[in-house]
Amino acid sequence: MEEGQHPTLKMNLTTESAQLVKTLLDKQRHPVSPDSPPSEMKTITWVAIRDFTVEEGKRQIEEYIQTWELLPCWLHSLDFLCSTEKEHNTFYHYRARFSTTTWRKPIQGTASVYFVVYIPKVRPQTLPVEVHFAVESNRLMHTPGRTRFREGWLVDVIDSKTLLRKAVNL
DSSP states (O other): OTOOOOOOSSSSSOOHHHHHHHHHHHHSOOOOOOOOOOOOOOOOOOOBBGGGHHHHHHHHHHHTTTTTOOOOOEEEEEEEEEEETTTTEEEEEEEEEEEEOOOSSSOOOOOEEEEEEEEEETTTSBBBOOOEEEETTTTOOBBTTTBBOHHHHHHHHHHHHHHHHTTTOO
């Protein structure tokens, strides 16, 4: 087991993390023509494969989250979950949990964003790592620099959870 790997999460990935890995492996097996050039979006320069560590991945994801245009009421924590290996690729899984607090409602619920840092073992070590993310309960994979993060995604997750809690009287 690799250093920093969480033993109970290795085989029990979240649905979002598992979907990110599946989509990346499908993309590798069946390459498509490149997307149109990305529009001007805030992003960061990701670390080279040879310089990647779990802590550097966490630091860079934090840096990337800071480029999102979120209201200051949003708080978050970021955790490394585990690393997995499939088909000569290593995937490092992280989860950012977001919540808002107000004086009227100090705890309103959480919404998670799952990140995967993707490192193919056959790629030159000087190239940057690939990073992708998915919002909790969504299957769509996003790529930094190609997707503008929307605060409404977090609000929608929290609202959905609140409605579900009310529906089942939790």
